Structure formats: C-alpha cells, structure tokens
Amino acid sequence: MRHQRRRRTLGVVTAHxxxxxxxxxxxxxxxxxxxxxxxxxxxxxxxxxxxxxxxKREGLHARRLLISKVRDPEIARILITQIAPxxxxxxxxxxxxxRLGYRAGDGAQMALLEWTAxxxxxxxxxxxxxxxxxxxxxDEKTSVKESPKATxxxxxxxxxxxxxxxxxxxxxxxxxxxRKFLKGDEN
Numbered sequence: 572m573r574h575q576r577r578r579r580t581l582g583v584v585t586a587h588x589x590x591x592x593x594x595x596x597x598x599x600x601x602x603x604x605x606x607x608x609x610x611x612x613x614x615x616x617x618x619x620x621x622x623x624x625x626x627k628r629e630g631l632h633a634r635r636l637l638i639s640k641v642r643d644p645e646i647a648r649i650l651i652t653q654i655a656p657x658x659x660x661x662x663x664x665x666x667x668x669x670r671l672g673y674r675a676g677d678g679a680q681m682a683l684l685e686w687t688a689x690x691x692x693x694x695x696x697x698x699x700x701x702x703x704x705x706x707x708x709x710d711e712k713t714s715v716k717e718s719p720k721a722t723x724x725x726x727x728x729x730x731x732x733x734x735x736x737x738x739x740x741x742x743x744x745x746x747x748x749x750r751k752f753l754k755g756d757e758n
Contacts (some may be wrong), residue, residue, distance in 0.1 A: 578617075579610050592618050593641060595684075600646050601665070602656065604685040609670060616666040619684075623665045626655035651742040656690035 581588050585664065589668040595615040598605045607615070625633050629651055637647035658665050664687060 579614050597646050600649050602675045604692050605725040606683050609682040612684040616668055620665050626650040
C-alpha cells in the first residue's frame with residue numbers, strides 16, 4: 572500500500588508533470604537559480620536533492636541513473652563534476668526555496684529555487700586593447716624632409732602641450748573652478 576505518498580500533482584497529468592519537473596531540474600543545474608511558482612519549486616527541490624544524492628556516488632551506474640532520470644548526459648556530467656563535490660560533507664538540504672511574493676497576472680505564489688552552496692561567478696574576459704599602429708608613412712615623410720634633430724625637438728614640444736591639455740580638461744568645469752577657488756589660484 573502507498574499510504575501518505577501523495578505529492579503535488581501541479582494540475583497536470585503524470586507524464587506532463589515529470590517532464591515539467593525534469594526541465595526545471597535542468598534549468599536549475601544550468602542557471603544555478605530559477606524563479607517559478609512555490610508548488611513547482613518545492614517539487615523540483617525534492618527531485619534535485621535526489622539527483623545530487625545519486626551524483627555523489629560518482630560511478631558509471633550513478634551516471635546512467637542520472638541520464639535516465641534527467642534525459643541529458645550533459646546535465647548528468649555537470650551534476651557529477653561540478654555540483655556534487657560541493658555537497659560532499661552534507662546529507663541532504665542541497666536546495667533552498669525562497670518565497671518572492673505573488674505574481675501579478677494570476678496571484679500565484681512565486682519562489683526562488685537555488686542551490687545552498689556558493690558557486691563561483693564565471694570570470695569575465697578582459698577586452699584586449701589594440702596596440703596603436705605607428706604611422707610609418709608619416710615617419711618616412713618627416714625623415715625625408717627634416718633632419719633627425721628637428722623631429723626629436725618636434726616630439727618633445729608636442730608632449731608638454733598634450734599634458735597641459737589633459738590637465739586643463741581635468742580641471743575644467745564646476746569642480747575645476749571650485750578647486751581653483753579653494754586653492755586661491757583664481758585668475
């Protein structure tokens with residue numbers, strides 16, 4: 572007999588319910604946090620905890636069980652390699668359900684379902700700055716027309732002007748005037 576084994580039916584037939592819960596577990600594994608209704612979150616939490624318990628065994632049999640339940644070898648791999656090691660010292664309680672409030676459309680209680688372990692955020696790739704290409708044509712023209720001493724003197728005279736321009740840009744505007752006023756450098 573199966574006394575007191577009743578679970579939430581979520582208003583759908585069994586095949587639809589299992590498919591829905593399976594998809595929610597997939598989303599939880601991939602995204603680490605999902606937002607759904609409270610009833611679905613509670614059911615998905617129970618299923619996800621069972622999947623982690625199986626994944627902690629780590630063998631070929633465990634991998635095949637996960638694939639048969641989740642229907643995706645990639646999700647089974649992620650469960651075994653990334654998620655299960657975080658819960659090695661824990662016996663259950665791998666997910667948490669946080670109530671969010673009520674949905675505006677139909678008033679359903681919404682919840683946030685997430686893993687209890689802390690995952691590292693994926694590192695953002697730094698954008699590579701392109702190196703400024705030296706103007707070979709302008710260098711050749713200046714070397715032909717002017718002597719090397721003249722070009723060196725010209726480069727030296729350009730850098731202080733550029734520095735002054737940068738300083739004036741920084742000290743311009745309201746804050747620049749305020750800075751000058753406080754220092755007593757007002758002209």
